[in-house]
Amino acid sequence: MNDVIIFAVISLSGIGFAAAVILYFVAQKFKVIEDPKIDEVEEALPAANCGGCGYPGCRNFSEACVKKANNDKNIEGLNCPVGGNEVMSKVASILGLEVEAQEPMVAVLRCSGSKKNAPKKVEYDGPMTCAFAHNLYQGESACPYGCLGLGDCVEACNFNAMYMDEETGLPVIIEDNCVACGACVEACPRDIIELRNVGKKSKRIFVSCVNEEKGGVARKNCSVACIGCGKCFQVCKFDAITIENNLAYIDYEKCKLCRKCVEVCPTNAIHELNFPPRKIKPVEPEKPAKIKETENKQQV
Amino acid sequence: MKTFKLGGVHPAENKISENKAIEVLPIPKQVQIPLGQNLGAPSVPIVKKGDEVKTGQLIAKGEAFISSNIHSSVSGKVLKIDNVNDQSGYKRPAIVINVAGDEWEENIDRTDTLKKNITASKNEIIKKVHELGIVGLGGAAFPSHVKLMVPKGKKAEVLIINGVECEPYLTADHRVMLEKANELLVGTKILMKALGVNKALIGIENNKPDAIEHLSKLSKEYEGIEVHPLKVKYPQGGEKQLIKALTNREVPSGTLPIEVGCVVQNVGTALAVYEAVQKNKPLFERVVTITGKAIKNPSNFLVRIGTPISELIEACGGIPDKTSKIIGGGPMMGKSLVTPDAPIVKGSSGVLLFDEKESKRVEEKACIRCASCIKVCPMGLEPVLISQLTKLEMYEEAEKNNIMDCIECGSCQYTCPSGKPLLDYIRLGKFKVGQIIRNRGKN
Numbered sequence: 243m244n245d246v247i248i249f250a251v252i253s254l255s256g257i258g259f260a261a262a263v264i265l266y267f268v269a270q271k272f273k274v275i276e277d278p279k280i281d282e283v284e285e286a287l288p289a290a291n292c293g294g295c296g297y298p299g300c301r302n303f304s305e306a307c308v309k310k311a312n313n314d315k316n317i318e319g320l321n322c323p324v325g326g327n328e329v330m331s332k333v334a335s336i337l338g339l340e341v342e343a344q345e346p347m348v349a350v351l352r353c354s355g356s357k358k359n360a361p362k363k364v365e366y367d368g369p370m371t372c373a374f375a376h377n378l379y380q381g382e383s384a385c386p387y388g389c390l391g392l393g394d395c396v397e398a399c400n401f402n403a404m405y406m407d408e409e410t411g412l413p414v415i416i417e418d419n420c421v422a423c424g425a426c427v428e429a430c431p432r433d434i435i436e437l438r439n440v441g442k443k444s445k446r447i448f449v450s451c452v453n454e455e456k457g458g459v460a461r462k463n464c465s466v467a468c469i470g471c472g473k474c475f476q477v478c479k480f481d482a483i484t485i486e487n488n489l490a491y492i493d494y495e496k497c498k499l500c501r502k503c504v505e506v507c508p509t510n511a512i513h514e515l516n517f518p519p520r521k522i523k524p525v526e527p528e529k530p531a532k533i534k535e536t537e538n539k540q541q542v
Numbered sequence: 543m544k545t546f547k548l549g550g551v552h553p554a555e556n557k558i559s560e561n562k563a564i565e566v567l568p569i570p571k572q573v574q575i576p577l578g579q580n581l582g583a584p585s586v587p588i589v590k591k592g593d594e595v596k597t598g599q600l601i602a603k604g605e606a607f608i609s610s611n612i613h614s615s616v617s618g619k620v621l622k623i624d625n626v627n628d629q630s631g632y633k634r635p636a637i638v639i640n641v642a643g644d645e646w647e648e649n650i651d652r653t654d655t656l657k658k659n660i661t662a663s664k665n666e667i668i669k670k671v672h673e674l675g676i677v678g679l680g681g682a683a684f685p686s687h688v689k690l691m692v693p694k695g696k697k698a699e700v701l702i703i704n705g706v707e708c709e710p711y712l713t714a715d716h717r718v719m720l721e722k723a724n725e726l727l728v729g730t731k732i733l734m735k736a737l738g739v740n741k742a743l744i745g746i747e748n749n750k751p752d753a754i755e756h757l758s759k760l761s762k763e764y765e766g767i768e769v770h771p772l773k774v775k776y777p778q779g780g781e782k783q784l785i786k787a788l789t790n791r792e793v794p795s796g797t798l799p800i801e802v803g804c805v806v807q808n809v810g811t812a813l814a815v816y817e818a819v820q821k822n823k824p825l826f827e828r829v830v831t832i833t834g835k836a837i838k839n840p841s842n843f844l845v846r847i848g849t850p851i852s853e854l855i856e857a858c859g860g861i862p863d864k865t866s867k868i869i870g871g872g873p874m875m876g877k878s879l880v881t882p883d884a885p886i887v888k889g890s891s892g893v894l895l896f897d898e899k900e901s902k903r904v905e906e907k908a909c910i911r912c913a914s915c916i917k918v919c920p921m922g923l924e925p926v927l928i929s930q931l932t933k934l935e936m937y938e939e940a941e942k943n944n945i946m947d948c949i950e951c952g953s954c955q956y957t958c959p960s961g962k963p964l965l966d967y968i969r970l971g972k973f974k975v976g977q978i979i980r981n982r983g984k985n
Contacts, residue, residue, distance in 0.1 A: 363880075364631075364880055367903050368963060368966055369970075371970075373970055373974075374966055374967070374970045378630060378877070379630040379631050379632070379880050380630060380631030380632055386632050
């Protein structure tokens with residue numbers, strides 16, 4: 243009986259020892275030398291793994307940071323939109339570098355084709371995903387550029403920063419939660435959502451339309467479409483507005499937030515966000531109350 | 543009786559308009575001729591605003607290899623070259639022509655006499671087919687001259703003429719086989735000459751006994767043409783299914799039928815080839831079925847390309863009340879139209895009007911793992927798996943499961959007892975996987 247136990251113990255410890263020796267040499271041979279900074283950088287990151295930086299996850303981003311810091315002695319072009327400047331300066335200090343403060347961004351919905359503004363023309367009963375509907379046809383309203391309202395962006399958002407407004411049929415961006423990771427921008431098949439800078443005191447002016455059709459056609463299908471009339475272009479003193487394919491676009495880097503374009507837009511397609519109420523009320527008694535309401539909601 | 547083995551379904555046939563002879567639809571006041579009518583690259587316009595055009599005049603050139611020429615279907619003045627709504631509601635470039643009279647190009651033979659004698663040589667035939675803008679009229683609108691140019695190292699052995707018309711409701715091909723049988727057979731001979739084959743098989747499902755009888759009788763005069771009745775089964779009109787049914791050859795995944803020595807052409811295409819080669823007539827009109835249970839007068843019309851679909855419906859007695867969907871194509875593969883003002887294109891085989899009851903989707907329920915979709919898939923795929931992979935955005939995995947082999951016949955969705963939108967997701971998946979494959983090529 244004892245023999246059996248002794249034999250078992252000796253043979254098993256023998257195998258164990260042999261395995262340990264093999265493992266030791268294998269581990270030496272195939273050792274992966276990893277920069278300890280990668281772990282440190284990863285620790286500093288928010289661990290959201292959202293992909294907003296352009297890398298699949300936080301680990302890959304920290305690897306990229308360390309690699310670039312070692313090669314080029316800077317980490318320009320690498321930015322974690324979720325953590326913002328705070329996290330990026332932390333990362334830089336770990337790597338012994340300095341970073342310029344990046345302007346924070348936020349997602350902006352460039353369509354106001356709500357159920358009221360762009361009435362339904364056809365009924366859709368296919369799968370409820372924008373990606374499919376976009377491939378299939380123009381959408382329930384007659385605007386082939388506007389929001390389909392099936393919520394792929396809301397589905398893509400990992401930060402609870404979006405929800406669908408049942409009343410308007412458009413997604414709403416909750417600015418406080420938005421980290422500008424760009425997931426919704428990727429998800430939208432019609433490139434309606436854009437990342438724009440937050441601006442001073444979150445004040446922003448933008449054209450809330452992406453329709454490139456001729457003015458008359460666009461207006462027929464949606465009462466708040468940009469018709470490419472060029473009034474905003476004429477009134478802008480800072481060359482911030484360009485008009486291409488019947489569509490105005492405001493460059494947020496050049497815009498000085500003077501709000502002149504908002505006043506002249508005949509279709510109210512240019513939206514202002516988070517501005518204090520105007521001192522002198524514009525002489526437009528029929529300016530729809532709806533837009534104000536949506537402004538309060540910080541929609542678009 | 544011959545048929546393909548794998549999968550397939552048999553939906554209610556509903557060939558309401560099969561006894562209605564082909565009528566010539568009056569020329570509309572205005573036509574919109576889209577520039578992207580064929581599979582492949584869109585054509586480039588060669589006329590400009592204000593130009594006077596004649597019927598049959600070349601108005602847009604297909605410059606890429608897989609592309610085709612477009613000819614004016616009417617005579618009149620070019621109003622504009624602009625973006626107009628297509629069947630999906632998107633704006634696509636088209637040539638809009640205001641009609642004035644009906645003056646044809648002089649070199650088109652407008653007589654009805656049958657020209658049996660084929661004088662054109664092989665290369666001349668292919669050149670004619672290319673120049674006169676012939677595309678596959680079965681629905682996909684693949685440029686026919688590309689099919690006729692057999693790539694080096696391959697050999698065409700047999701020509702297959704597709705007279706199956708397996709889609710329910712549609713009867714355009716059926717009427718062509720009955721009314722233009724001789725022209726069709728000469729067209730087949732021309733195609734045989736172009737390919738250098740001495741055998742042609744015409745496949746017809748046996749729900750068209752009159753067409754089978756008529757063609758079998760006439761084909762005795764033409765050497766090498768055989769007519770084969772086939773068991774009724776959808777999607778027998780699919781190229782690969784038809785090849786399997788008639789020759790028992792299987793086209794390998796990701797290849798064209800020429801791999802197994804076959805070339806498939808639709809009966810409508812054979813007729814168009816006859817008219818192009820023997821009569822010099824470009825492809826600017828085609829037979830279209832307008833049908834539906836509620837419609838007053840279901841018909842088969844010979845329609846000029848670019849005619850608004852609404853005009854066809856008007857000629858049949860207008861849109862019936864309660865119509866909730868207008869479908870371009872057949873009920874299995876067609877797409878519902880956003881607007882009936884969209885034009886008829888070379889690939890339009892039918893227009894179908896459905897009422898609410900017929901068009902309503904079944905409410906989607908959970909999959910019960912019955913494997914019906916797998917059983918009916920004619921390509922041997924697992925529709926439930928690939929649609930689920932698409933839903934989960936696992937496109938690479940979907941590609942591994944051969945999503946690109948799907949012929950989009952819709953048998954899976956038709957048969958699913960849980961009403962799952964299988965084909966819809968597979969179509970989305972095919973689009974996404976196609977994008978991935980193209981990007982891979984670039985890198």
